[in-house]
Amino acid sequence: MPELPEVETITRTLRGGGRDEPSIVGKTVQGAHVYWMRTLTTPSMPTFTKKIIGQKVKDVSRRGKFILLQFQKEYLLFHLRMSGDLKVEPYLDSKGCKIPVQKHDRLILDFTDGNRLVFNDTRKFGRAWLVATPQTILGNLGPEPLDPTLTPVIFHKMLTSRSRQLKPLLLDQKFLAGLGNIYTDEALHFAKLHPLMNSEDVSLEQAQTLLKAIRSVLREGIKRNGASIDWVFRGGDFQNHFRVYQCTGEPCPVCKTPIQRIVIGQRSTHFCPVCQPEPEKQSF
Ligand SMILES: [Zn+2]
Numbered sequence: 248m249p250e251l252p253e254v255e256t257i258t259r260t261l262r263g264g265g266r267d268e269p270s271i272v273g274k275t276v277q278g279a280h281v282y283w284m285r286t287l288t289t290p291s292m293p294t295f296t297k298k299i300i301g302q303k304v305k306d307v308s309r310r311g312k313f314i315l316l317q318f319q320k321e322y323l324l325f326h327l328r329m330s331g332d333l334k335v336e337p338y339l340d341s342k343g344c345k346i347p348v349q350k351h352d353r354l355i356l357d358f359t360d361g362n363r364l365v366f367n368d369t370r371k372f373g374r375a376w377l378v379a380t381p382q383t384i385l386g387n388l389g390p391e392p393l394d395p396t397l398t399p400v401i402f403h404k405m406l407t408s409r410s411r412q413l414k415p416l417l418l419d420q421k422f423l424a425g426l427g428n429i430y431t432d433e434a435l436h437f438a439k440l441h442p443l444m445n446s447e448d449v450s451l452e453q454a455q456t457l458l459k460a461i462r463s464v465l466r467e468g469i470k471r472n473g474a475s476i477d478w479v480f481r482g483g484d485f486q487n488h489f490r491v492y493q494c495t496g497e498p499c500p501v502c503k504t505p506i507q508r509i510v511i512g513q514r515s516t517h518f519c520p521v522c523q524p525e526p527e528k529q530s531f
Contacts, residue, residue, distance in 0.1 A: 248328070248329055248427055248428070249312065249327045249331070249427075249473070250312065250425060250426060250427035250428075250429055250430050250468075250473075251309075251311070251312065251392070251424075251425030251426065251427075251430065251465055251468070251469075252430070252465055252468030252469045252471075252472075252473045252474070252483075252485065253327075253468075253473035253474065253483065254309050254311075254312050254313070254314060254327065254425075255309050255469050255473075256469065256472045256473045256482070256483060257314060257327075257332070257333055258307055258308060258309040258314050261307040261314070261316075261333060261335065261364075262306070262307040262308075266334075266482055268334060268335040268336070269335055269360075269362060271304050271307065271316070271335055271358070271362075271364055272304050272305070272306060272307060273303065273304065274303065274304050274358040274359070274360055274362070275301065275302070275303045275304075275358060275359045276299050276300050276301065276302050276303075276304075276318075276356050276357070276358060276359075277300065277357045277358060277359045278300065278355075278356070278357035279295060279296045279299050279300060279354075279355070279356050279357070280348075280354070280355045280357075281295070281353070281354050282348065282352055282353055282354070282355070283353040283354075283368075283371055285371065285374075286353040286354050286366065286368065286371070286373060286374060286375055287354060287374075287375050287376075287377075288374050288375065288376045289376050289377065289378065290377060295377050298320070298321060298377060299318065299321070299323070299356065299377060302318040302319050302320060302321070303318065303319055304316055304317070304318060305317045305318060305319060310381070310385050310388060310391070310424065311385070311388045311389075311391070311420055311424030311425045312326060312327065312420070312424070312425055312427070313325065313326050313381075313384070313385060314326075314327075314333065315381055320379070321377050321378060321379055322377070322378055322379075322380070322381045323375060323376070323377050324375065324376045324377075324378065324381060324384055324385075325366060325373065325374070325375050326373060326374050326375075327368070327373050328368075328370075328372035328373045328374065329370045329372045329373075330368055330369040330370040330372070330373070331366060331367070331368040331372070331373030332366070332367045332368070333364060333365070333366055333367075334364075334365050334367065335362050335363070335364055335365070336362065336363060336365060337361055337362055337363075338357055338361065338362065338363040339361055348365070349365070349367060351367050351368060351369045352365050352366070352367050353366050353367065353368045353371070353373065354366040354375055387420075387421050388420055388421065388424040389405075389419070389420060389421050389422045389423045389424050390423060390424065391424055391425065392423055392424070392425055392426065392458075392461050392462060392465060393462060393465060393466070397458070399451065399454055399455035399458050400451070402454050402455075402457070402458045403449065403450075403451045403454035403455070405422065405423075406446040406447070406449045406454055406457075407446065407447050407449060408447075409422070409446050409447065410445055410446065410447045411445070411446050412442065412443045412444065412445060412446070412511065413435060413440060413441070413442055413443070413444050413445075413446055413449075413457075414431060414432075414435065414442035414443065414511045414512070414514070414516050415511060415512045415514075416446050417431045417434070417435075417461075418431055418512075418514065423461075425465070426461065426465075428492070428514055428515065428516075429468075429474055429476075429485075429489070429492045430461070430464050430465060430468060432491050432492045432516060432517045432518065433464040433489065433490055433491060433492055434457065434460040434461040434463075434464045435457075435460070435518065435523065436490050436491045436499075436517075436518060436519060436522065436523060437460035437463060437464060437490070438453070438456045438457040438459075438460035438461075439456070439522050439523055440453060440456075440457060440523060441518065441523045441524060441525055441526055442509075442511060442516045442518055442523070443511065443525070443526060444526045445526065448526065467485065467488065468483075468485045471483055471484050471485040471488065472484070472485075473485055474486040474489075476493075491506050491517040491518060491519060492517050493515075493517065494506045494517060495507065495508040495517060499519035499521065499522060501519065501522050502519065502521045502522055504519055504520060504521040504522070506518065506519055507519070507520050
């Protein structure tokens with residue numbers, strides 16, 4: 248499931264080009280096609296087509312795990328969920344014939360320059376919204392973990408004003424935007440905090456360490472173009488650098504104790520029982 252670094256990698260590619268794909272900034276929409284109706288949450292397809300054709304992409308950005316395409320009059324938002332992917336490809340072959348769409352292509356925008364933006368989504372959980380203001384969809388999201396205005400003191404207050412286990416709290420997009428299972432497990436190991444620790448017991452020093460750990464694993468993930476596991480994300484190699492995620496039974500990179508796996512809120516959680524002692528065994 249794509250998390251902040253994977254979504255950021257796709258956003259950067261759409262904005263600046265890369266992976267043999269051109270940037271979509273400055274491109275004008277010539278045609279719009281929706282092949283799986285539930286992909287487009289709002290508006291209806293006729294309205295969507297009418298509104299988006301003729302509009303130019305002004306910018307591409309990310310908020311949490313959402314990708315935002317800013318058009319002249321509206322924003323087109325995508326959430327990739329389990330298996331969504333966005334790529335840019337030519338829609339005509341060398342003979343000028345239209346290249347057929349792929350089996351799992353759900354929504355396509357044709358640009359006037361001969362390229363198309365393709366939203367491909369095998370498992371069909373991904374969603375798109377065309378809205379006048381992105382806040383209508385993004386209003387409930389917590390702060391961006393890499394935003395420098397999120398200080399350790401603010402983060403500490405956020406943690407201690409709630410009374411929840413760290414793992415599900417960090418996964419809650421209303422608390423902090425962008426983290427998923429991989430980067431949460433990696434950050435908690437880095438910070439030496441047990442995933443079941445109650446957030447109200449986190450000290451200022453631990454909050455500072457945890458924020459630093461979250462930023463460190465996210466930056467490392469972005470640097471490696473994300474992790475290519477469980478879904479169709481192409482090109483990233485962060486999966487080769489996991490310290491605990493899906494490393495059950497393998498030695499902890501710090502103390503060599505075998506990594507353990509537990510299930511918290513139906514999510515697999517990986518941790519080192521020595522580096523991340525259970526809350527009641529901790530000395531603070
Ligand atoms: Zn360890």
